[in-house]
Amino acid sequence: MSSKKISKSPKKIxxxxxxxxxxAGVSKMTVSRILRDSGGFSENTRxxxxxxxxxxxxxxxxxxxxxxxxxxxxxxxxxxxxxxSRLYGEVLxxxxxxxxxxxxxxxxxxxxxxxxxxxxxxxxxxxxxPAGVILSGRNHSAATLELLKASSTPVVEIWxxxxxxxxxxxxxNHFDCGYEMGHFLIGxxxxxxxxxxxxxxxxxxxxTRFEGFSKALTAAGHPLVATELLHDxxxxxxxxxxxxxxxxxxxNLDGIYYQDDEMAIGGLFFCNSRGIxxxxxxxxxxxxxxxxxxxxxxxxxxxMVSTHGVGKQAAEVLVARLRDEPCKEVVVVPTRLVPxxxx
Amino acid sequence: MSSKKISKSPKKIxxxxxxxxxxAGVSKMTVSRILRDSGGFSENTRxxxxxxxxxxxxxxxxxxxxxxxxxxxxxxxxxxxxxxSRLYGEVLxxxxxxxxxxxxxxxxxxxxxxxxxxxxxxxxxxxxxPAGVILSGRNHSAATLELLKASSTPVVEIWxxxxxxxxxxxxxNHFDCGYEMGHFLIGxxxxxxxxxxxxxxxxxxxxTRFEGFSKALTAAGHPLVATELLHDxxxxxxxxxxxxxxxxxxxNLDGIYYQDDEMAIGGLFFCNSRGIxxxxxxxxxxxxxxxxxxxxxxxxxxxMVSTHGVGKQAAEVLVARLRDEPCKEVVVVPTRLVPxxxx
DNA sequence: CTTTGTTACGTTACCGGTAACCTACATTAA
DNA sequence: TTAATGTAGGTTACCGGTAACGTAACAAAG
Numbered sequence: 001m002s003s004k005k006i007s008k009s010p011k012k013i014x015x016x017x018x019x020x021x022x023x024a025g026v027s028k029m030t031v032s033r034i035l036r037d038s039g040g041f042s043e044n045t046r047x048x049x050x051x052x053x054x055x056x057x058x059x060x061x062x063x064x065x066x067x068x069x070x071x072x073x074x075x076x077x078x079x080x081x082x083x084x085s086r087l088y089g090e091v092l093x094x095x096x097x098x099x100x101x102x103x104x105x106x107x108x109x110x111x112x113x114x115x116x117x118x119x120x121x122x123x124x125x126x127x128x129x130p131a132g133v134i135l136s137g138r139n140h141s142a143a144t145l146e147l148l149k150a151s152s153t154p155v156v157e158i159w160x161x162x163x164x165x166x167x168x169x170x171x172x173n174h175f176d177c178g179y180e181m182g183h184f185l186i187g188x189x190x191x192x193x194x195x196x197x198x199x200x201x202x203x204x205x206x207x208t209r210f211e212g213f214s215k216a217l218t219a220a221g222h223p224l225v226a227t228e229l230l231h232d233x234x235x236x237x238x239x240x241x242x243x244x245x246x247x248x249x250x251x252n253l254d255g256i257y258y259q260d261d262e263m264a265i266g267g268l269f270f271c272n273s274r275g276i277x278x279x280x281x282x283x284x285x286x287x288x289x290x291x292x293x294x295x296x297x298x299x300x301x302x303x304m305v306s307t308h309g310v311g312k313q314a315a316e317v318l319v320a321r322l323r324d325e326p327c328k329e330v331v332v333v334p335t336r337l338v339p340x341x342x343x
Numbered sequence: 344m345s346s347k348k349i350s351k352s353p354k355k356i357x358x359x360x361x362x363x364x365x366x367a368g369v370s371k372m373t374v375s376r377i378l379r380d381s382g383g384f385s386e387n388t389r390x391x392x393x394x395x396x397x398x399x400x401x402x403x404x405x406x407x408x409x410x411x412x413x414x415x416x417x418x419x420x421x422x423x424x425x426x427x428s429r430l431y432g433e434v435l436x437x438x439x440x441x442x443x444x445x446x447x448x449x450x451x452x453x454x455x456x457x458x459x460x461x462x463x464x465x466x467x468x469x470x471x472x473p474a475g476v477i478l479s480g481r482n483h484s485a486a487t488l489e490l491l492k493a494s495s496t497p498v499v500e501i502w503x504x505x506x507x508x509x510x511x512x513x514x515x516n517h518f519d520c521g522y523e524m525g526h527f528l529i530g531x532x533x534x535x536x537x538x539x540x541x542x543x544x545x546x547x548x549x550x551t552r553f554e555g556f557s558k559a560l561t562a563a564g565h566p567l568v569a570t571e572l573l574h575d576x577x578x579x580x581x582x583x584x585x586x587x588x589x590x591x592x593x594x595n596l597d598g599i600y601y602q603d604d605e606m607a608i609g610g611l612f613f614c615n616s617r618g619i620x621x622x623x624x625x626x627x628x629x630x631x632x633x634x635x636x637x638x639x640x641x642x643x644x645x646x647m648v649s650t651h652g653v654g655k656q657a658a659e660v661l662v663a664r665l666r667d668e669p670c671k672e673v674v675v676v677p678t679r680l681v682p683x684x685x686x
Numbered sequence: 687c688t689t690t691g692t693t694a695c696g697t698t699a700c701c702g703g704t705a706a707c708c709t710a711c712a713t714t715a716a
Numbered sequence: 717t718t719a720a721t722g723t724a725g726g727t728t729a730c731c732g733g734t735a736a737c738g739t740a741a742c743a744a745a746g
Contacts, residue, residue: 014493016701016702016703017702017703018702018703026725026726027725027726027727028702028703028704028726029703029704029725029726029727030724030725030726032702032703032704033704033724033725036704039723039724040723040724040725041723041724041725042723042724042725045724045725057493059466059469059470059490059494060470060702060703061410061470061472061701061702061703062470062471062703063406063409063410063416063470063471063472063701063702063703064410064701064702064703064704064731065702065703065704066406066703067404067406067407067410067701067702067703067731067732067733068702068703068704068705068730068731069703069704069705069731070731071704071705072703072704073406075471082436083426083432083435083436083439084429084432084433084436085432086427086429089426089427089428089432090427092426092451093425093426093427093453096426096451096452096453097453100452100464100467105450105467105468105471106450106451107448107449107450107451108435108439108449108450108451109439109443110436110439110440121443123402124443124448125448126402127402127403127404127405127406128405128406128418128448129404129406147402150357150400151402235634236634236635236637236638237634237637237638239638240637240638265638266638269638269639269640270638272640273640291578291579291580292579292635294579294580294583295579295580295582295583295608295609295612295613296612297612297615297616359731359732359733360732360733361732361733369695369696370695370696370697371696371732371733371734372695372696372697372733372734373694373695373696375733375734376694376695376734379734382693382694383693383694383695384693384694384695385693385694385695388694388695403732403733404731404732404733405733406731406732406733407701407731407732407733407734408732408733408734409733410701410702410703410731410732410733411700411701411732411733411734411735412701412733412734412735413701414734414735415733415734
């Protein structure tokens with residue numbers, strides 16, 4: 001068992017602005033201007049300075065820049081419920097990629113759907129004086145709101161649409177997604193429909209779809225028959241045993257709507273294992289447009305969503321916001337119900 | 344279409360150290376000491392200062408702290424191939440959670456398995472003078488190595504084990520995983536075995552398992568019969584059509600090893616759709632211990648790994664490293680071959 | 687009674703950029 | 717010709733913490 005003992009890192013990288021300036025025979029300010037391309041220098045000087053930067057291996061100190069001017073932070077905090085989730089992971093990836101292109105750095109956080117965790121994270125984030133924040137959901141603690149207001153940090157709320165956002169918001173219309181699917185199942189002649197999902201925690205994430213769905217059924221005169229809400233996070237297995245529970249309570253359902261595709265696929269597998277005929281005996285519908293659905297023996301009836309679109313647009317709106325360009329207050333990312341072979 | 348135009352954010356949060364100090368009738372230094380709990384103050388003073396901090400809503404400026412002392416950065420950069428991957432996502436989540444507990448912030452990056460992207464990301468990261476870096480894989484560009492050396496930033500390499508790490512390394516022994524599975528399949532009487540995976544990019548990620556597997560087969564006198572490497576990232580669908588391709592070329596295989604569980608499940612579905620008897624006619628084995636496997640009609644033969652363990656240990660090792668505590672140079676996270684019903 | 691040590695602070699000097707303002711010099715318009 | 721304008725810089729004064737060092741008051745040891 002080998003072990004390492006290491007001296008305190010001196011943390012001095014190559015050269016600083018002053019040294020570059022000295023070497024090039026100009027002032028710090030000129031080098032700074034050249035690096036930020038803010039004009040006021042000749043091409044000649046620029047070439048000389050760039051040569052010295054390269055020679056000295058200068059790595060800019062954004063810490064000093066952000067500290068010194070406050071307006072020049074390129075740090076953006078992003079908080080999602082979980083990193084371990086295909087949907088949020090994709091959003092995160094798109095955000096990161098887009099922000100990176102614009103020259104921003106992404107600081108991530110996972111709130112685990114708890115406003116308190118989010119608040120604690122935000123407190124830490126704000127100590128870095130970020131240029132902006134991207135939060136998910138619309139349930140935030142009072143202290144969170146106050147912190148954001150006090151720091152006047154631009155905020156983009158994603159995922160869940162928000163008609164009166166803190167600042168700006170980008171997301172799906174979950175209510176409509178649910179309503180549309182409810183309407184669709186009714187149209188397919190289903191009359192005794194159930195729902196399987198996870199218990200909404202203090203945040204509203206996801207449960208809005210449930211509301212829309214339920215409303216559509218009620219409006220059609222065939223209200224929801226049974227609901228199974230699990231004390232667990234969404235997963236294939238949660239869908240599997242959620243279906244088992246639901247069907248053991250209500251054995252004559254003719255349709256089930258799931259919180260998402262992952263759970264729907266789990267449900268589909270349960271039905272397969274018990275010889276339940278899909279969609280003859282039972283219709284199954286999910287949400288999210290999961291890639292895994294493409295290899296199923298039956299294509300899943302679901303709502304396709306562009307997580308990529310949410311991430312990209314959220315990042316773009318934030319950047320516009322940071323550059324003081326006008327931007328929409330609410331961006332609705334479209335979704336599309338895609339009938340498959342399961343409903 | 345409503346739009347927002349916003350004034351430049353002043354970015355002045357509540358009070359600063361000096362104002363807190365004034366309000367409490369002490370010097371800045373005393374407040375600083377109290378906040379960092381570095382001793383040299385009385386309980387009486389502490390209480391008074393804390394009261395003022397609370398009253399004024401003071402949010403520390405870590406930017407200033409990190410800038411001023413360089414040793415006190417609490418920023419850690421983490422670069423994984425992709426955020427959108429169950430395995431890496433879990434690693435990321437564990438790292439973030441663990442580092443958060445120790446008071447560090449995580450700056451993420453995705454290198455897309457390209458050393459150049461990693462290098463570009465690292466250059467940006469270093470401009471924040473981070474306390475440490477966690478990189479995945481062991482294939483880094485020359486400039487990356489030089490940057491790390493010049494900045495003398497502690498580095499933890501994860502995922503792929505590295506017997507001569509840059510600094511310290513935490514991961515799985517992929518070679519042994521592959522070898523063990525090869526040995527296992529041979530033991531089950533398989534003789535004409537194939538492999539389905541994705542093309543290794545410039546990084547070595549994943550291909551080490553392939554090498555170990557291949558070696559085991561050769562050692563047993565039944566070398567690999569066919570290989571299908573896809574120009575695509577791992578996914579259920581990649582496993583599905585990879586299997587289709589492989590079997591169309593070699594129709595008398597009696598076993599297939601997959602790069603990971605996701606692809607193995609895809610392969611399993613292909614076989615189901617074509618009526619291929621598993622494991623009678625063909626054995627299937629994956630790697631990773633994916634949750635989805637739990638709902639399959641047949642339990643998948645796979646190697647269970649603790650992504651959580653890698654993340655947690657990587658973070659812990661880094662923290663130890665930052666605190667100048669002695670730590671192991673190489674941490675091997677154990678894996679376990681779990682025979683299922685598919686091989 | 688002096689020396690030494692400890693506790694609880696205060697002072698000073700940075701860290702490396704950037705905003706704001708200033709200064710030559712050249713060019714152009716009135 | 718003179719004033720106005722533009723170009724390519726330089727100067728200065730911060731931003732908000734922290735390391736390093738200084739100091740007064742008091743206690744215990746020799």
